[in-house]
């Protein structure tokens with residue numbers, strides 16, 4: 458992997474010093490989720506809170522909106538269905554702002570601009586980048602865009618998030634003959650390292666619930682569970698007085714997640730378009746993510762009083778939202794047509810983003826059928 462430049466290395470050293478102090482303050486070890494939280498979100502220091510480029514070809518990883526405007530156009534069709542026209546949209550974790558820009562351009566083109574397009578973004582640095590993207594690409598839509606620091610008390614409309622669930626800090630665990638162990642992070646001068654300790658009650662209960670469904674995990678099986686998903690979804694559900702929640706992310710059902718094929722878990726780190734599995738390399742300079750257990754998302758959403766409206770692959774969702782029609786639109790030359798075909802393939806092919814990414818939606822109150830799930834609804838697989 459390419460080494461960081463001097464400025465980035467100096468920033469990484471500050472992050473490491475901050476997290477090492479946290480470890481010391483907590484008596485020598487931090488639960489893995491707190492380590493992940495600190496290196497990603499510590500104000501002014503964490504990966505998402507500080508100034509690295511992160512998304513796009515010059516950054517560490519590429520999300521679907523960075524691949525093609527087709528993605529934002531399809532999402533816009535779903536937003537429009539869900540009542541965006543004159544209503545309210547809330548995007549959570551808007552990254553570079555590219556998805557907001559493409560969606561707003563499409564909503565304006567179809568006469569379905571919302572009265573308000575709110576963005577909840579924790580990172581001040583990304584907020585500035587989102588504003589710059591919107592000023593450059595969709596200036597006419599800017600008057601309806603508003604940035605929020607926290608969730609509003611109540612919201613009616615559509616809330617959506619692309620690749621945010623995978624960025625919620627997870628707990629790592631190991632199954633042993635004696636029970637469940639929790640991954641903790643310690644620090645020896647110069648490096649962080651992990652170890653396992655007996656798990657606390659909440660993690661033990663979460664693993665017991667997984668085993669109730671998938672059967673006893675083999676001794677030595679390591680994986681993750683996102684304990685923050687429950688409060689996070691509950692806060693969105695509490696806020697939603699009526700409308701839709703829509704999440705797009707990479708992941709799978711619980712049975713697939715906790716299968717023998719994934720006996721070392723799904724944690725991945727992204728650094729300059731390279732993926733690896735060491736969360737202790739350059740803390741604060743790389744992204745750390747885990748796949749999403751969509752069965753857990755479905756259970757927690759319904760437990761929070763929402764109705765499951767659909768679950769499908771990204772490919773089926775985009776086709777349901779009109780991708781094929783967008784592909785038929787005339788383009789100025791063959792080069793543009795080839796580029797568009799390549800982008801659509803990346804978004805929809807099974808070996809690319811088409812099947813690894815899933816889409817799940819919940820509704821509260823009367824909402825018209827969501828077109829993204831009309832082609833194929835895979836809810837029975839959850």
Ligand SMILES: C[S@@+](CC[C@H](N)C(=O)[O-])C[C@H]1O[C@@H](n2cnc3c(N)ncnc32)[C@H](O)[C@@H]1O
Nearest residue numbers: 505520549550551552577579580619620621624
């Ligand atoms: C992997 S990026 C995805 C960005 C964008 N949605 C896209 O598809 O390109 C994750 C985004 O979620 C934001 N984020 C992470 N946790 C969040 C939370 N709890 N609330 C709001 N935003 C969050 C990050 O700051 C970042 O903008």
